[in-house]
Amino acid sequence: MDVRRIPTEPFDDQRPGTAGLRRKVRRFRQPHYLENFLQAVFDAAGDFRGQVLVAGGDGRFWNAEALAVLFRVAAGNGVRRMIVGRGGMLSTPAASHLIRTRGAAGGFLLTASHNPGGPDGDFGVKFDTANGGQAPESLTDAVWRRTLELREYRVAEVGRLDLDRPGVQQAGPMEVEIVDPVADYAALMERLFDFDRIRSLLASPGFRLRFDALNAVTGPYAVEILERRLGAPPGSVVNAVPLPDFGGLHPDPNPVDAAHLVDWMNGPDAGDLAAASDGDGDRNMIVGRGMVVSPGDSLAVLAEHAGKVPGYAAGLAGVARSMPTTRAVDRVAADLGIPCYETPTGWRYFCNLLDAGLIDLCGEESFGTSSSHAREKDGLWAVLFWLNLVAATGRPVTRLVEDHWRRFGRHAFCRHDWFIPDGEAAARVMAGLEERLATLAGQEIAGTRVTTADSFTYLDPVDGSASAGQGIRVFLEDGARLVYRLSGTGTEGATLRIYLERYLAPDASHAGDGPALTASLGHAAAELARIGELAGVHEPAGVI
Numbered sequence: 199m200d201v202r203r204i205p206t207e208p209f210d211d212q213r214p215g216t217a218g219l220r221r222k223v224r225r226f227r228q229p230h231y232l233e234n235f236l237q238a239v240f241d242a243a244g245d246f247r248g249q250v251l252v253a254g255g256d257g258r259f260w261n262a263e264a265l266a267v268l269f270r271v272a273a274g275n276g277v278r279r280m281i282v283g284r285g286g287m288l289s290t291p292a293a294s295h296l297i298r299t300r301g302a303a304g305g306f307l308l309t310a311s312h313n314p315g316g317p318d319g320d321f322g323v324k325f326d327t328a329n330g331g332q333a334p335e336s337l338t339d340a341v342w343r344r345t346l347e348l349r350e351y352r353v354a355e356v357g358r359l360d361l362d363r364p365g366v367q368q369a370g371p372m373e374v375e376i377v378d379p380v381a382d383y384a385a386l387m388e389r390l391f392d393f394d395r396i397r398s399l400l401a402s403p404g405f406r407l408r409f410d411a412l413n414a415v416t417g418p419y420a421v422e423i424l425e426r427r428l429g430a431p432p433g434s435v436v437n438a439v440p441l442p443d444f445g446g447l448h449p450d451p452n453p454v455d456a457a458h459l460v461d462w463m464n465g466p467d468a469g470d471l472a473a474a475s476d477g478d479g480d481r482n483m484i485v486g487r488g489m490v491v492s493p494g495d496s497l498a499v500l501a502e503h504a505g506k507v508p509g510y511a512a513g514l515a516g517v518a519r520s521m522p523t524t525r526a527v528d529r530v531a532a533d534l535g536i537p538c539y540e541t542p543t544g545w546r547y548f549c550n551l552l553d554a555g556l557i558d559l560c561g562e563e564s565f566g567t568s569s570s571h572a573r574e575k576d577g578l579w580a581v582l583f584w585l586n587l588v589a590a591t592g593r594p595v596t597r598l599v600e601d602h603w604r605r606f607g608r609h610a611f612c613r614h615d616w617f618i619p620d621g622e623a624a625a626r627v628m629a630g631l632e633e634r635l636a637t638l639a640g641q642e643i644a645g646t647r648v649t650t651a652d653s654f655t656y657l658d659p660v661d662g663s664a665s666a667g668q669g670i671r672v673f674l675e676d677g678a679r680l681v682y683r684l685s686g687t688g689t690e691g692a693t694l695r696i697y698l699e700r701y702l703a704p705d706a707s708h709a710g711d712g713p714a715l716t717a718s719l720g721h722a723a724a725e726l727a728r729i730g731e732l733a734g735v736h737e738p739a740g741v742i
């Protein structure tokens with residue numbers, strides 16, 4: 199079969215961000231754009247000739263077309279077999295699991311995760327390595343360098359494929375194996391959690407669960423696991439059919455984009471546990487009656503009670519959180535006598551720690567939690583963990599969180615997202631803060647005082663690599679903390695994220711939600727960064 203070498207010109211905007219390359223669909227559809235990026239991955243990641251790779255997408259608009267391009271480039275680069283989820287779809291955690299169990303050399307995930315879909319929306323490509331985790335910074339940097347010098351890519355024709363037919367098909371010089379995306383993943387969940395106990399909980403009179411798949415990839419997984427295997431009443435999983443435009447919903451499980459769930463749990467007809475996942479199934483939001491569980495609290499509560507869940511009954515070697523995530527889990531780790539690692543934003547930084555067996559549980563403020571069972575965050579896994587905890591303790595979600603606060607104190611949290619159309623202005627805001635770091639100690643702010651401020655550098659304890667410039671941290675005398683960093687997942691302008699954390703001692707009042715409890719910190723943080731003056735923006739676009 200002929201491999202054709204197609205001449206091309208480099209694109210200057212293919213630097214991967216926090217999680218792969220994300221751009222507008224219309225940018226991805228430019229001739230050669232996707233091919234170039236894929237070829238750069240093949241060139242930088244090593245020799246995949248004769249190897250097996252996993253592929254699948256979140257089903258968003260342009261999924262099938264992009265997959266067809268991937269097949270041609272993979273065939274042109276000598277890949278022996280691609281393992282693909284039926285219909286061309288795979289959730290991110292299921293893909294990670296498949297890579298690991300099938301001994302694949304890596305995988306391509308066609309997803310822009312929680313970003314909006316549709317022809318005017320976003321598209322993305324993540325590349326996972328053989329451990330099932332996202333490419334490390336050293337590899338994404340190498341891919342980026344390669345995109346800047348690429349002059350040709352290789353393709354081979356693969357013919358027509360039926361992505362809905364399980365089994366192996368010949369695709370030109372390559373094989374394509376279509377697999378049921380749900381089966382292996384569901385079996386893994388059965389090994390980690392006490393399904394009998396969860397089944398009894400779901401069968402108990404009056405208990406009501408609602409899982410909102412937001413018309414994204416997790417629908418089939420949730421129906422199979424929650425309804426078929428665990429016996430939740432049909433209809434417990436809503437918006438369960440993946441749609442190219444997510445049915446007009448924004449597949450981001452947070453209190454703003456999934457406000458309908460929060461309203462239900464705050465209303466007179468509230469259920470017992472509500473949850474949602476995102477476009478590619480790696481994020482989660484947990485809602486108890488009258489309370490959205492903040493991601494930092496969720497991680498801390500899971501760590502506190504992990505011993506009650508079969509998959510973690512042997513104890514945790516350690517835990518980790520991304521730097522902007524609240525320090526709630528640090529207190530639990532100290533109590534358990536295990537290490538707690540602080541990593542930069544981006545799931546890939548957890549992977550070395552997981553591979554080395556230094557941690558079993560990790561999480562991020564961006565509604566991501568997971569464990570050593572995969573090398574990606576895992577939305578449905580988090581929901582099952584919470585259900586298992588409710589079943590094992592007999593305590594509802596809200597009680598579990600409040601009891602945690604009574605024991606360890608509360609780390610109230612909120613994130614302000616400042617959309618700054620001019621990326622250079624956003625960079626000026628960050629540079630302005632950086633320049634003043636040394637002068638901030640002692641400065642009064644929000645009724646308290648700055649103790650220290652720094653720019654976060656991560657030293658990976660496993661491979662010794664350093665990642666500098668990962669965000670600015672400002673610590674305050676009363677235990678509060680401000681963190682500033684630029685988002686790495688957006689596709690236009692810049693988003694300055696300000697993470698606000700306030701500590702309330704165990705015996706203090708814990709009343710109020712995160713946004714209200716941190717409102718004055720938010721004003722002070724914006725002033726300190728001189729956002730209005732340097733970027734001409736005066737209100738955050740999002741308060742999450």
Ligand code: G16
Nearest residue numbers: 216217311544545562564685686687
């Ligand atoms: C990605 C990464 C996460 C990260 C998040 C936020 O999530 O996988 O590790 O926390 O982006 O990134 P940022 O603050 O740079 O926008 P996902 O779910 O989009 O893949």
